Amino acid sequence: MTQNLNILLNGTAEETAPRLLGSLLTREIDGQKLVGRIVETEAYGQTDAASHSCRGETPRTRVMFGPAGRAYIYFTYGMHYCFNIVTGAEGYGCGVLIRALEPLEGSEIMQRNRGRGDQLTNGPAKLCQAFNIDMALSGHNLAEPPLQLELGKQLPNEDIVQTTRIGITKAIDVPWRFYIKNNQFVSKL
DNA sequence: GGAACGATCTGC
């Protein structure tokens, strides 16, 4: 499994982002298990004005420049966490933001974590709250519990929509957002 | 030291 991740994550963020669609994210907390299927991703590259890594390595972005297959998590707007999968070669800062999941297992716990019964994982900060992902998991190796990535088989191109990214003010024309066509758990259509 | 600004979400 670890070897498997390395093969896929060797690519750049924009190569990897569409291939992560359909993969599973498993979270274990207090003996409970949460599972979600990745349905929306965004790529952030090193030479990308919208990326945290574009000005080089800083204390905050250090994980992005580390080995692929780790979790780059950041805190934003004074209250939200977002979760990325680091890709690419060590020393090259890029990653894939996970924007939405389809809940497959443990949705009752996700509801409790979210404090509501709907909109559990259809947004980057929402899914972090549902999966209890915060800075404690920064740099975590996603081949290991308690947060694991299990690669799915690559989806056919006709099932993937490619478009521009959301919520950014720089490089707004770069088409590095990918989501599963007709999936109701995507954050925004 | 200080100010500006978020890869967002929620409720009005």
Add this chain to the structure above:
DNA sequence: CAGATCGTTCCC
């Protein structure tokens, strides 16, 4: 559409 709310970055 504005407010919440604070760490990071950059400039003086």
